[in-house]
Amino acid sequence: MATSVKFLNKPIAEVKPTAVVPDFEQLPKTADTIKCPACGLIQPAAIVETRPEPTFLHTCAKCGQVIDKDLWHSVL
Numbered sequence: 001m002a003t004s005v006k007f008l009n010k011p012i013a014e015v016k017p018t019a020v021v022p023d024f025e026q027l028p029k030t031a032d033t034i035k036c037p038a039c040g041l042i043q044p045a046a047i048v049e050t051r052p053e054p055t056f057l058h059t060c061a062k063c064g065q066v067i068d069k070d071l072w073h074s075v076l
């Protein structure tokens with residue numbers, strides 16, 4: 001009955017942080033103005049300052065087109 005349960009005694013530093021950012025809204029953003037490639041609506045959008053590369057992701061306010069890095073056309 002004296003045998004210790006060693007696997008429960010790992011130091012907490014061994015717990016690796018998750019690669020997923022839990023709160024996307026807390027990341028810094030850069031304001032941009034883009035033109036929707038589908039309907040042409042010029043609208044504000046935010047570039048999220050993620051690492052190693054910023055995230056370009058916006059949904060068109062008019063037609064719902066998902067605009068990612070490949071479709072991102074800044075008009076500023």
Ligand SMILES: [Zn+2]
Nearest residue numbers: 036039060063
């Ligand atoms: Zn659109």
